[in-house]
Structure formats: C-alpha cells, structure tokens
Amino acid sequence: MEISAELAEAPVFVAGHNGMVGSALVRRLETSGFKNILTVDRSALDLRDQSAVNDWFAANRPSYVYLAAGTVGGIFANSTRQGEFLYDNLMIHSTVLEASRKTKVEKLLYLGSSCIYPRESPQPIAEDQLLRGRLEPTNEGYAIAKIAGIKMCEFYRKQYGCDFITAMPTNLYGPNDNFDPEHSHVLPALLRKFHESKTSGDNSVTIWGSGSPKREFMHVDDLADACLFLMQNYSEATHVNIGTGVDISIADLAYLMRSIINPKAEVSFDASMPDGMPRKLLDVSKLSALGWKSSVTLEEGIAQTYDWFGQNVDQARGI
Numbered sequence: 677m678e679i680s681a682e683l684a685e686a687p688v689f690v691a692g693h694n695g696m697v698g699s700a701l702v703r704r705l706e707t708s709g710f711k712n713i714l715t716v717d718r719s720a721l722d723l724r725d726q727s728a729v730n731d732w733f734a735a736n737r738p739s740y741v742y743l744a745a746g747t748v749g750g751i752f753a754n755s756t757r758q759g760e761f762l763y764d765n766l767m768i769h770s771t772v773l774e775a776s777r778k779t780k781v782e783k784l785l786y787l788g789s790s791c792i793y794p795r796e797s798p799q800p801i802a803e804d805q806l807l808r809g810r811l812e813p814t815n816e817g818y819a820i821a822k823i824a825g826i827k828m829c830e831f832y833r834k835q836y837g838c839d840f841i842t843a844m845p846t847n848l849y850g851p852n853d854n855f856d857p858e859h860s861h862v863l864p865a866l867l868r869k870f871h872e873s874k875t876s877g878d879n880s881v882t883i884w885g886s887g888s889p890k891r892e893f894m895h896v897d898d899l900a901d902a903c904l905f906l907m908q909n910y911s912e913a914t915h916v917n918i919g920t921g922v923d924i925s926i927a928d929l930a931y932l933m934r935s936i937i938n939p940k941a942e943v944s945f946d947a948s949m950p951d952g953m954p955r956k957l958l959d960v961s962k963l964s965a966l967g968w969k970s971s972v973t974l975e976e977g978i979a980q981t982y983d984w985f986g987q988n989v990d991q992a993r994g995i
Contacts, residue, residue, distance in 0.1 A: 679709055679908075686782075689714040689738035691723060691772055692745030696852040696896050697787065697845075701742050704900035714738055724767035726774065733775035741784040742903060743772050743825075748789075748818070748854075755950070758817030765821035773828055773840065783839045785907050786829050788822040788915065790846050790892075790958055791815045800959040803844075803915055812953045830913045841910055843903065846919035846958050849977065850896035851984040862926060863893055866933050867982060874938035881934070881941045884949035887927030892919050892957045895977035898970045905968045919958035920970040936978055 688705060692698035693715035705713050714736055721732050723745050747757075747764035769786060776784050793801045794809030806826070811819045829840035847861060854860040855868045866883070873881050902918045910916060924932070927945070934941045963969075972980075 684709045684711050686710075686739040687712045687714055687737060688740045688742070689736070690742045690744065691768075692743075694718070694852075695744060695746075695748075696848065696850055696854070697744040697899060698742070699852045700850065700896040700900040701744060701903060704897070704904055708904060723771055724764060726771045729771040729775045730778065733779045733781075737779060738776075739782045740907065741772065741776055741781050742907075743769060743784060743786045745772070755814040761815075762817035762821050765818060766824060769821070769825040769828065773825075773832060773838075776840070777832055777836055777838050781838075783841070783907060783911075784829070785903055786825055786840060786842045787903070788826055788842055788844045789818065790844055790917070790919070790956055791819045792822050792826065792844060793956075795953050799955050800921070800957040801917070802959040803917055803962060806915070814950055814952050826915055833913050839911055841906060841912070842915035843906055844915050844917050844958070845899050846892040846894050846917075847956075848894055848896050848899055850981050851988075853896075853981070855985065862891065863929065863933075863978075864981075866930055867937065867978070867985060870933050870937040870941055871982070871985065873941045879938065879940045879942050881930070881938075881943050883926065883930050883943060883945045885926060885945065885951040886947045887930065887945045888925060889951045889953065890923045890925050890955040890957065891929070892921075892923040893929070893974055893977070894918070894920050894970060895972040895980070898972045898977075901971075902963065902968055905966075906963075909966060916963055916966075917958040917960050918963060919960045920974075921958070921960045921964075922974075923955065923957040924974065932975065933978060936975070937982055 688710055690698050690701050693702050721728055745768050747761050793805050795812040796809050797805045826842045829842045832838040833840050849863040853864040855864045869881050873879050930943050
C-alpha cells in the first residue's frame with residue numbers, strides 16, 4: 677500500500693500500542709513507510725483521564741488516530757468483570773474522541789467488536805443488525821461500551837463534522853495476544869492448553885463448552901492491513917465489518933490446533949461451561965466491495981502464532 681511523502685511524515689497516534697491489535701498496527705504502519713508514529717504507555721497516560729488525554733493531544737497534535745485501546749478478555753473475563761469492562765471502555769473512547777475533536781484530528785478509526793451484534797442475529801451478520809435485538813448476556817457490558825463508541829463517532833461526525841470512522845473486527849488472534857487460560861479468548865486459550873499438554877507430557881486437553889458454537893477467526897496482521905485500507909479509502913458514518921467470511925466450530929478448531937501443536941493430545945469437552953452465542957460470522961461483503969479481502973488462512977495463522985508463542989513464552993503468560 678503506497679503512501680505519499682507528505683502522509684509518511686504525518687503524526688499518527690496508535691492508542692493501545694502494547695496490545696495485540698495496537699502492536700500489529702504499529703508494525704503495519706512501519707512497513708508502509710510512516711515515520712512519525714506516536715505511542716504512549718499506560719503508565720505515562722491514563723486514557724480514562726480526560727484532562728490528561730487533552731493535555732497529551734494538545735502537546736503531540738496527531739493528524740491520524742487509530743483507537744485500539746481498551747480492556748478486553750474472553751468469555752470468562754467478560755462475564756465476571758462486566759462493570760470494569762463497561763467503565764474502562766466507555767471512558768477510553770470518550771476521552772480520545774473528545775480530545776481528537778478539540779485538536780481537530782484529520783481522521784480517526786475506532787475499532788469496535790463483533791460482540792456489538794444481537795445474540796440471535798441472522799448469519800452472516802450484516803452491519804444493519806446493530807441494535808436489532810438482545811445482546812449476548814456473557815459480554816453485554818463490553819458490547820454496550822463498544823456500541824456507545826460507534827454511536828459517539830457517528831454523532832461527532834454529524835454534529836461537529838469530525839471524520840471519525842468505525843470498524844468491527846471479528847475474533848482476532850496473533851502475536852502479543854493474551855494467552856491466559858481463563859481470561860483470554862478461545863483461540864489463544866486453546867493454543868496455550870495444547871502447548872502445555874505437549875510440554876508437560878499430560879496429553880489431556882479439556883475444552884470449555886460443548887464445542888458446537890461456530891466462530892470466525894482473523895489473524896491480527898490481516899486486521900491491521902484492513903485498517904490502513906479503510907483509513908485511506910473509507911469515510912462514512914456507518915461502521916464496516918472486518919473478517920474473513922469463513923467460520924469454524926470450536927470442536928473443529930480444537931482438532932486443527934491439535935494437529936498443529938500436539939497430535940498426541942486427547943480432547944474432551946466440558947459442557948457445564950458456557951458456550952456463548954451459538955454462531956457468530958460477519959458479513960464482509962461491504963468491505964469486499966470496497967476492494968479488500970483477508971489473505972491469511974487459519975492454518976497458516978495458527979502455525980505462525982504458535983511459532984511466536986514458542987519464542988515468547990514468558991512474555992505470553994497472560995494477565
């Protein structure tokens with residue numbers, strides 16, 4: 677993706693650069709030739725603090741903002757920390773959007789989550805399903821925060837003329853993910869379980885839930901590429917789904933990961949644990965019509981992620 681010399685010098689702020697998505701965005705921006713990438717650690721700037729965020733924006737004056745910061749987790753974390761997830765994410769997007777408005781940021785991309793859609797959405801889920809039904813109870817707090825972020829971008833565009841766009845990624849995985857077995861999403865949690873079954877010699881792996889729900893998974897480097905594409909090619913109020921357009925059952929995902937990581941593993945399913953939504957596949961026809969498609973297959977992505985995990989086990993211990 678070629679960029680102009682002028683764009684290469686523009687200050688670009690990646691909020692949440694230490695996370696899986698933010699770090700992928702930084703890598704993609706660097707390989708595209710951006711030379712003025714702005715980041716700030718959580719210890720130096722609390723994105724929930726409006727005054728502090730205002731001061732940082734006033735001092736650094738980013739032209740472009742990728743808002744990938746937030747408090748995230750898998751089904752267990754989402755269902756047991758709903759108040760925290762709601763508060764943190766409401767505050768983070770509110771402060772960054774308001775500071776971006778005040779400093780006249782040229783363009784901002786806000787990243788939501790596919791959990792914004794109703795539990796009983798028709799599959800695949802199109803963008804117009806937003807607010808058409810009840811949310812999945814296990815991640816309702818997080819979903820409400822993300823819906824508020826979408827609407828805030830929409831209303832700021834309408835009231836203030838801000839060029840704020842929103843994108844809804846599917847389930848993501850890749851380097852710098854959270855691999856904690858209880859608090860992470862399903863794919864990194866399974867990767868860790870299969871790895872530990874291999875290294876410990878105990879080949880039994882228990883999967884939470886029945887294994888029947890179907891999910892769509894995208895490598896985070898694909899997402900980063902889509903984000904750069906949208907930043908350069910999209911400027912509308914409605915959000916855009918980002919995904920692969922292909923889903924897989926949790927059981928089949930487990931068997932695929934077993935074949936890649938530990939073929940000797942014996943898989944069982946704990947049906948007493950929650951399944952979450954029965955299926956969640958995004959309709960990506962809007963993004964495809966704009967000219968972008970996913971390129972990393974699930975098998976390639978898992979193998980690459982496991983290679984990274986093996987080289988960064990201490991870093992990948994999780995929260």
